[in-house]
Amino acid sequence: MTTKTITVVRDLLATNKQAAAAIRAELRSRGILGVNLLSSPGSGKTTLLEALAERFRDRFRMAVIEGDIETERDAERIRAKGVPAWQITTGGACHLEARMIGKVLGDVPAAIDLLFIENVGNLVCPASYDLGEDLRFVLLSSPEGDDKPAKYPQAFLSADVLVLTKADLLPYLPFDPDRAAAEALAIKPGLKVFIVSALRGDGIDALAAYVVEALERLRSGHA
């Protein structure tokens, strides 16, 4: 990489950081918890949000911003659960940036509790972009293999919560959740780990309770 390229990337990240700080301040002032979901394509981000939508129904008001390179598919799945959703299609870009969230934020109703942002499916690039969230999930699905944290460290280092998904497939796979968790914890001590099957419902109550605690901390000023 040339010096010129490095400078441009640094400028982009600095500009993104400023935009993210403004979003974080706005969300906090509105008492909204922002949650950014990172993972490979097909790790179950949308399915997890569908399961959380069912769990939060009639208790907390949830909204979702969906990031994808192309298609409105994920937003449609979320709307089918009665949850407002906005689709950002990046048209090729490999991650969401804070300015993209900023553009949508004016449309998000003031009276919500939880704003989930589903990033573009990519375990690498989204890790470098703060979107103004107060909680970051990284998802790792059992079919991906328990050797992934050390191979893609930045995503795990930048996350607050590791969600090991597709636990229903564990009987058919060599995936060891303890190994995956230990490897992620070696990268990021203090990472909160949940093992879930969004399809069967395993672990969703515990994860939902953790999100609610984070919302309460935010509203009490201890985010």
Add this chain to the structure above:
Amino acid sequence: MTTKTITVVRDLLATNKQAAAAIRAELRSRGILGVNLLSSPGSGKTTLLEALAERFRDRFRMAVIEGDIETERDAERIRAKGVPAWQITTGGACHLEARMIGKVLGDVPAAIDLLFIENVGNLVCPASYDLGEDLRFVLLSSPEGDDKPAKYPQAFLSADVLVLTKADLLPYLPFDPDRAAAEALAIKPGLKVFIVSALRGDGIDALAAYVVEALERLRSGHA
């Protein structure tokens, strides 16, 4: 994106294209077929290469260049099959570039038939970088979902071969291989599709035969 950023990206891609053309010319002059493997993390690229290594043993001389952000794990798995392997760790970069391959190429023995390049696990960024290969595989594993081609079109558009992996998990998943193939073919007509289970061996013979045909075409000057 600013004009300056767009120009820098365009320069990077143009520089990469030149380096890739030199690699392609060198591989062809040495009668070596270069194959670039693209997919999400955990789609089974290394496991597919292990299965092909067993299939080609004593018939074709194979070598592998492994791309990862961190760790030597994949190269170690390939070496355990008796196949020479070089690990490129990008230290954060989300894709391999032709100049990285160029640096390793001098170490690759002249007397090989097939050079496989396993890209960084990322269904987005590697699609834009020609590595000088003559054949590009994109892998999509059944747990990732059959809705992925339209969401990540560039990877499928840039590929010659679609390998639908982890067919052994099909009984436990809603994945429809026909839907995935049809969606990919709508993006890239003429894409060759193989359904495989590298663990069980399904479909590996057909894929290996296709690779050998491509090698013969290259050596007869019809690549």
